[in-house]
Amino acid sequence: MKRVAVAGASGYAGGEVVRLLLQHPELEVGALTASSNAGQELGSIHPHLTPLADRVLQDTTPEVLAGHDAVVLALPHGHSAALAAQLGDDVVVIDCGADFRLRGADAWTAFYDTAYAGAWPYGLPELPVAGGRQRAALEGARHVAVPGCYPTAVSLALAPGLVAGVVQADDITVVAASGTSGAGKSLKPHLLGAEVMGAMSPYGVGGVHRHTPEIEQNLTAAGAGDVTVSFTPTLAPMPRGILATCTARVVPGTSAAAVREAWTNAYADEPFVHVLPEGRWPSTGSVLGSNSVHLQVVLDERVGRVVVVAAVDNLTKGTAGAAVQCLNIALGLPESLGLPVAGVAP
Template sequence: MTTQTIRAAILGASGYTGAELVRLLSRHPNVEIVVLTADRRAGERLETVFPQFGALDLPVLMSIEEVEWAGVEVDVVFCCLPHGTTQDIIRGLMHKSGHTLIDELIVEQREDYVAEISKPVKIIDLSADFRLEDVGTYAEWYGHDHLAPALQEVAVYGLTELARDAIRQADLVACPGCYPTSAILPLAPLLRAGLIDPDEIVIDSKSGVTGAGRAAKEANLFTEVSTGLHAYGVGSHRHSPEIEQELGKAAGRPLTVSFTPHLIPINRGILSTIYVKLTGDASAETLHDALVSAYGGEPFVRVLPFGQVPASRHVLGSNHALIGVAADRRSGRAIIVSTIDNIVKGASGQAVQNMNLVFGLPETTGLDQQPMFP
């Protein structure tokens, strides 16, 4: 194992994804956490927010504005900030750390721009601010203009298993959303192989409450979510264009999926049940074989034996993704079930996996913990 030390900053350490990064990075053999920010808890120690970290020697929380970037040795910055705020902060951060920003960048200037921002500081963003490649699509779905279109030009969509080569060279990695990770992993290889109809995909996803973030919201109160479940963002969830962007690449053409998320009364975990229509002579067994071929050597993605389907408890607390394929009783159709821990493989774990690639480490480093059950 290399003795390389990676100095990490976590912006937004008082949220669920920030705390999960602290949990994972605190046992990573190559990482030292040197900056933690949490604007509302500035001046406090992280253990006052999350007592489980009381045994760790961590930096005091501070506001982003208080960080003297010029005087801090940082190799990677993890951004765990609310959607809509990250673009401006990253733009300013890359400027402070020596990156040259040209917001008026035109396509013909792209290669020169990449060369200018290729500096040691790497950005791993866990928000949605750089996931959508088209800034017009971003404005349509998030309700405001993109604040750093030049950086969007060079951001890499960081679904690790599908973009390793690009991630290794990236200065800015946009980590996928949790729902998209659970949907794209099983569907992309099947669309690439032409085994399913791109226009007949239905994704029914269910997530634990941590997926909604840690901010106080009436809809997330215990009495609102316990003993029941409900659909939300029906026909309009912001992860829809992200899913369609990546699946469209796999299919080789634009497509539209039917995607409906549901909130269920568990802390963490996502389970997506996906209904697909087969093409040509393909069968459910054909889909299973294609997924086994695509992910047979993967450390974190496992395809179960044909006919078996996973449960969210099978991945709890881990960076694993499990996929099951079953035949539908209707001829010419199949059912795929995919599950991940939404704040590990769906957020912070995938962020660490991408960091490992960026810094030339084995991508399993610091992520080898097995799922927790019971």
């Protein structure tokens, strides 16, 4: 058994990491830490984590996290880099924040207000990239940057078309809806039930959302040259889940059959990415609590655009599930070990 500490266990992402670790046959939950919630019992914050309800959250310090085989950092953006620098090279560190996702300093400083910390191997194993899969960069890695939730959905939705050369890179539009847990657990007036229930609203409009450069980075890695993305996120009245509708121009002369073949071939052997049968559309309810991504792709022949819809659970495959998946790869365990494929319904 490998012992895994979770820093930031009181948050939504950290709590989801703990939930998945509890059902993992080869990983044991080690220290659980928090910031303002340190000293409280885990069950007072995450009552659904019954097996560890009496566990007291400790302060997030390098000393508490020392002595583990792996550490998962589920901290706010900008807080991982300093802590990771104090952890030894003998520990596998999986960062769920944004600190190490971007490969360019300019892209980081344009969207974030902290110093650029560099880039770690990017933790989206299934991502089609020029020459193969992102998985190859994760085998034996000691540090991994978990993708953002929106980039997970959007990148997996569009990369097959770019790799196959059936989609053009210069006119990509994405409108995606997310549940409120994507904004974290801090109290915010616009996330109150009275504000969210029965309503949808856009935010981060006009190319300012922090996940935009990450999406463009991933799609550029598919080998189609520089990618431009118009990304509009929206807030949906649900706790968790992402539904991303992605469109792009197809290469002239591309048939509907060629479009579908590009996606089905790309994910034929992937256990967590499912291209649904024709006519069946993704739903966030179908992936709830799972590490699965549901996709559907069609060609709108009238306007010459491909339409791809992706559904993921932002806390599972969008964050914590990806962390455990990458941890499995880094530790040499079967990639899908301990991760749920089936969702929870209704």
